[in-house]
Amino acid sequence: MKAAVFDKNGIENLKVLDIEKPVPASGEALVKVASAAINPIDDRVINKVDFGGKPHIPGAEVAGVVEEVGDSVKGFSKGDHVIVYPRKFDGTCDMCLAGNEMLCRNGGIFGLATDGGFREYIAVPEANLIKVPEDMNMELAASIPVAALTAYHALAMARLSAGETLYVVGASGNTGMFAVQLGKIQGAHVVAISGKKWLGDFGADTVVDGEALKAETSKPDFKKANVVVHSIGSKEWDRSMSLLDLNGRLVLFGALTGQDVALNVQDLYARQISIVGSTGGSKKEITELVKMAKNLKVRVWKRFPLEKIVEAFEAEHSEERDGRVMLTF
Known part of the structure; x- marks a missing residue:
């Protein structure tokens, strides 16, 4: 079978090779x-994680069809x-016992702590498999494990409630959509901070780019956010904080544009702002x-x-990118 493999860092070292088809235990x-x-997790794995020269297969977001099951597998066929x-x-x-499998003290990310799914066949523990309807679009299915689950868990961590105002920074990105x-x-009343008007078809009540938002925030009747989803790192951090209303919550994940930010502690407590870190999501949440x-879609x-x-990774990094980059098999 074919698989994408690298043995030293750098996308240029990612090769598609013929390897042995796995046999399920x-x-x-x-x-x-x-x-x-294609996900930023894969980018980090390929470019920054040292596997000591051992060949590694990346790929964190995968959907497929069961071909064969091991002897003790009961829930799948x-x-x-x-x-x-x-x-x-x-x-x-x-x-894990508290239902936070994504924080397992002895675990790790699929495609980093284990070989991933950029290959034709993969052997997966039964505990890691989730059934999806046969009529589900496979590109949407492949987007659920990281992109959708990360967003779902983040909104849960932020305690988003009906009737609140939600601002999404980086709204056209993998998790943002x-x-x-x-x-x-x-x-929620959803404001997508983006220049991509198609987000209106994805549920955004308002789509506004950065420049237009700057003008809006100066108006006396500007509606501030109860929750801001911030997934891009240090870029736009100050704006995200300024968008929050009293008692607002900023939920964050991802650090594509940098890891370090400036924080005004006095402003934080004076406005009673909560900053919430979020990562992945639980098995219960992915089944939900x-x-x-059926109410979700992927661009x-x-x-x-x-x-x-x-070439797929090159497209992922393109300034012209306008939706997800997917691998087909």
Whole structure:
């Protein structure tokens, strides 16, 4: 079978090779990959994680069809459409027992702590498999494990309620497009900070770019945010903080534009602002998302076969990117 493999850092070192097709162990299922998404996690794994020269397969977001099951697998059978819960977890630590598998003390991210899904077949522990309806679009399915789940968990951490105002920074990004949709489903008034007008079709009540927003914030009747989703790192940090109303909550994940920010502590406590970190999501949340998926959609900008995976990463980094970049199989 074919797989994308690298043994030293750098996208230029990512090669599509013929490797041995895996055989599922007793508690595993063999999944034929149907769709995979390019994600910043993969970028970091390929460019920054040192695997000591050992060949590694990236790929955090995967959907496919069960091809074969191991002897002790009870909940899945050949032909099931599935996604992969993207966290290795032991199920026994205090975090797992509390339903926070994404924080497992002995776990890690799928595609980083384990080989990932940029390959034709993958053997997956039964505990990491989630069934999806057979009529679900596989590109949407592949976007649920990271992009949608990260947004869903973040809104839960921010305690978003119906009737509140939600601002989404980076609204046209992989997670942003799902934060917009999920915020609307949860009854919020959603403001997408972006120049992409298609976000109106994804549930945004208002779509406003940075320059227009600057003008809006100077108006006396400007409506501030109860919740701001901030997923891009240090860029736009000050703006995100300034958008918050009294008792507002800023929920953050991702650091694409930098990890360090300036924080005015006096402003923080005077306005009683909460800053909430969020990562991934739980197995319970991903199953909830699957049930909601008929109300979700994904915007795909470009598709590439596995053999052109380097071009797919180049597209992911393009300033012209206007939606997700997906791998087809």
